[in-house]
Amino acid sequence: MKFNIWVQKHQNQMTAAIAILIVISLISDYLLKLPMVATPAMIIASIIGAIPVFLHAWTALMNKVISIELLVTIAVIGAFVIGEYEESAVVTFLFLFGSYLEQRTLQKTRSSVKNLTQMAPTTAEVVDEDGNIETIDVDDVDEGDHVIVKPGGQIPVDGKIIEGKGYMNEASITGESTPVEKTIGDKVFAGSLTDNGTITIETTSVGEDTTFGKIIELVEEAQDSASPAARFIDKFATYYTPAVLVIGILVWIFTQNFPLAITVLVLGCPGALVIGAPVSNVAGIGNGAKNGILMKGGNAVNTFSKVDTLVLDKTGTLTTGQMSVTELSHFGNDKASDMALLSAVEGTSDHPLGRAIVKYIESENVTATKDLPELDTVKGQGLQSANGNILVGNERLMKANNVKISNEARKAMNDRVNQGDSIVLMAADKELKLVVGVNDQLRPDAFEGLTALKKAGIKRVVMLTGDNKAAAQHVADRLPVDEVHAELLPEQKVDFVKKFTDEGHHVAFVGDGINDSPSLATADIGIGMGTGTDVAIETADVVLVKSSFDALAHAYVLAKKTVANTQENIIIAVGTVALLLLGLLVGIIHMASGMFVHEFSILIVIFNAMRLLRIKSFNKSPKLDLNQVKTA
Numbered sequence: 001m002k003f004n005i006w007v008q009k010h011q012n013q014m015t016a017a018i019a020i021l022i023v024i025s026l027i028s029d030y031l032l033k034l035p036m037v038a039t040p041a042m043i044i045a046s047i048i049g050a051i052p053v054f055l056h057a058w059t060a061l062m063n064k065v066i067s068i069e070l071l072v073t074i075a076v077i078g079a080f081v082i083g084e085y086e087e088s089a090v091v092t093f094l095f096l097f098g099s100y101l102e103q104r105t106l107q108k109t110r111s112s113v114k115n116l117t118q119m120a121p122t123t124a125e126v127v128d129e130d131g132n133i134e135t136i137d138v139d140d141v142d143e144g145d146h147v148i149v150k151p152g153g154q155i156p157v158d159g160k161i162i163e164g165k166g167y168m169n170e171a172s173i174t175g176e177s178t179p180v181e182k183t184i185g186d187k188v189f190a191g192s193l194t195d196n197g198t199i200t201i202e203t204t205s206v207g208e209d210t211t212f213g214k215i216i217e218l219v220e221e222a223q224d225s226a227s228p229a230a231r232f233i234d235k236f237a238t239y240y241t242p243a244v245l246v247i248g249i250l251v252w253i254f255t256q257n258f259p260l261a262i263t264v265l266v267l268g269c270p271g272a273l274v275i276g277a278p279v280s281n282v283a284g285i286g287n288g289a290k291n292g293i294l295m296k297g298g299n300a301v302n303t304f305s306k307v308d309t310l311v312l313d314k315t316g317t318l319t320t321g322q323m324s325v326t327e328l329s330h331f332g333n334d335k336a337s338d339m340a341l342l343s344a345v346e347g348t349s350d351h352p353l354g355r356a357i358v359k360y361i362e363s364e365n366v367t368a369t370k371d372l373p374e375l376d377t378v379k380g381q382g383l384q385s386a387n388g389n390i391l392v393g394n395e396r397l398m399k400a401n402n403v404k405i406s407n408e409a410r411k412a413m414n415d416r417v418n419q420g421d422s423i424v425l426m427a428a429d430k431e432l433k434l435v436v437g438v439n440d441q442l443r444p445d446a447f448e449g450l451t452a453l454k455k456a457g458i459k460r461v462v463m464l465t466g467d468n469k470a471a472a473q474h475v476a477d478r479l480p481v482d483e484v485h486a487e488l489l490p491e492q493k494v495d496f497v498k499k500f501t502d503e504g505h506h507v508a509f510v511g512d513g514i515n516d517s518p519s520l521a522t523a524d525i526g527i528g529m530g531t532g533t534d535v536a537i538e539t540a541d542v543v544l545v546k547s548s549f550d551a552l553a554h555a556y557v558l559a560k561k562t563v564a565n566t567q568e569n570i571i572i573a574v575g576t577v578a579l580l581l582l583g584l585l586v587g588i589i590h591m592a593s594g595m596f597v598h599e600f601s602i603l604i605v606i607f608n609a610m611r612l613l614r615i616k617s618f619n620k621s622p623k624l625d626l627n628q629v630k631t632a
Contacts, residue, residue: 004055011052015096021045022089042085049092050076066241071265074245078262091266094599121156121190125149127200138206145203155192158210159201160185166197236273244268260584267580267594276569276605283612284562292546293555300541304525304559309505310450310458311497311519314465317510317529318475319440323356326421329412332433336366342426342434343368345383345392348375353424353438382424391427403427409435420474442475449549450480456557462500464493464519493519510552527552558615565612569605576601 007014021041029038053069053076060067072095079088124138127146138156141147146162149155155168167179170192179195182188188201190210207213244265252261281298288295295301312318332338343361346354347368361368373385381400382393391397395413398405405413409432416423416437426434443449450461462483465472472486485496497519500507509523520526520540528540529547544551580597583589589597 004059007052007055011096012100014048014052015093015100018045018049018089018093018096021048022093025086025089039085042089045089046076046080046085046092049089049096050080053092053095065238066245071241071244071268074248075262075266078258078265082259082262084259090596094596097599121154124156141203141206143203143205147201147203148198149194149201150198151194151196153194155188155190155194155201156206157190157201157203158188158205159203160187161199162202163200164198166199167195169193169195263584263590263594264581267584267589267598268577272573272576272598272601272605273570275602276573276609277566279606279609280562280566280569280612283609284558284565287612287615288555288558291551291554292544293551293558294543294545295555295559296541296543300525301559301562303506304508304542304556305563306506307508307525307556308457308459309462309500309507310453310460311462311464311500311507311509311523312481313493313511313519314463314467314472314475315440318446318463318479319442322441323352323422323438324441325356325360326419326437326439327412327416328360328437329409329435330433331406331409331435332428332431337369338426338428338433339364339366340369341372341390341428342392342436344370344372345375345390345426346424348372349383353422356438357424357436389429391425393425394423395425398425398427398432401427401430403430403432405432417470418474420468420471422471439471440475442478443549445549447479449553452553453549453556454480456553457560458556460505462496464488464496466490490518494522497522527555554615558612561615562612565609569608572601572605572608 022045025038025041025045028034028041050073054073057067057069057073060069072091076088076091079085079091121138123135124141125133125135125148126141127133127148133148141157145157147155147157147159151166161182161184163184165181165183168182168188169179170189182199188199190206190213247268248261248265251264252258255261277298281301284301285295285297295304328339330338339361343358343366346357349355358368373387373390375383375385375390378384378393378397378400381397382391384391384393384397384401388401391401391403395405412435413423413425416435419437419439421437421439424434424436424438425432426436454461460482461480462485463472463476463481464485466488467486469484469486472484475481476484488496497507497509501522501524506525507523508525508527509519510527510529511520520528525542526540528543529552542555544555576598580589580594584594
């Protein structure tokens, strides 16, 4: 056992020693004409090279697996027996050197995860009730603890800011290097860096439970999971390796040519085939992780690459989920006073529309009314005072209280509805005072991202939303959306997804990972467009930590290129073995030259997979002018 560990630890050094001995032997034989030095050098190189290969083969046999190493071991022993020391030494060196290159490549493709792990914070400065600061191990921080982070410091926990503000570099979480401004009430994530400002954070999760910890775990699991191609290759190799052994034995029985049988074993090794799929899978997923895209394994990559129908939620997906006032129309004598009253009423609600209105009125330098009567909530309609003098809500609330709507007010309401706005009305003393249009903001990269997705192979883009038809159509008219289905309940969205899959389409559903979780689970591939929320990470097959359509387009292109890269590697590997065996039959390939070509094919598939690491982004389309509406 100790010897096995020592050999494994020093395998690279042993490979280097074999190379040196082979060079010494060749120089001694061909330049110095010293066969007494050349032959022993090759013998020693063969023995050193055979040790790690034999140990790997033996370990595999103990687990009832006939491995590639077994083929190489038999071939090396055979070459050694017939006195072909040069062949046995070269075979072991090329095999071990190929293993070294594979190891180095996997290390490089996993660098994104390694860098994340190294970036994980280890300590935290916790503030106690008396205001004292103590530096403790991050694992000792509890939920609810207050953690202080100074300028240039690393945030050690997930939580929300309760004091201070500053710009945060969240590249380790979202892949976006541009700092984001955070202030009181905003969420922050472990692993982020504070570019400036001192902040105090109330802890919500630590260690492996943080978004940062889950990202590391998710990417590691994804890179280790096999794609359908990789699973096929593993199964293929299980039967292929024994078949090559049988073929080698049959060649020896029928030809009585022992060197030829040994050469069949060597050239029949499916080394490039075995490494081709995993290295592509790891490289593709590693590229995604570096860019804030988490693809949950090779199966998710393969399925995503086949998607032809993209189904999207509207709010929080095509739009930012941040409501803002588009227009405020006044129909009274004192606009400032009416706005102050509306701000006070909406200030009692935590509804997104109300928060947007309060924010807008504050920006107009209007202070909310302080003396406000008790308000009652009318379900599905809005808020009203006990005596009915103050009404804030929708048109149904106005009609229920006999508030007349003038032609001018009706025109303002219709204009807002035609623009897809949600309408908030305020009446005082039975008179309509304010008509406020509130709308969600369209994501600025939605147009170019969807355009890039269509160029990459998406055939149909469908919007499913619970919002009203006018609001949904208003968003769709500004985007390359093919179908719009509005006013849907969550179960109705699921029905549409099932309908598309039953029609034979490969469907991806893009949502926020919370209220759309049934659709995410029903679609062939679920894509979470969020800021790394727990639900999005756990529910979706692909998580876009950097919530953007640029990332979505990059993920789709990356999935397609990863699958294509895997297929290329399989063709290269199978083609190489076929050509080598054909060359062996016609007598133009021998063991040393064949082994060189065989190991060179491993290099080709490795370097081919590494191309995935260099994929940056898609070719961006011209950005949408949000003031323009597409024409039919």
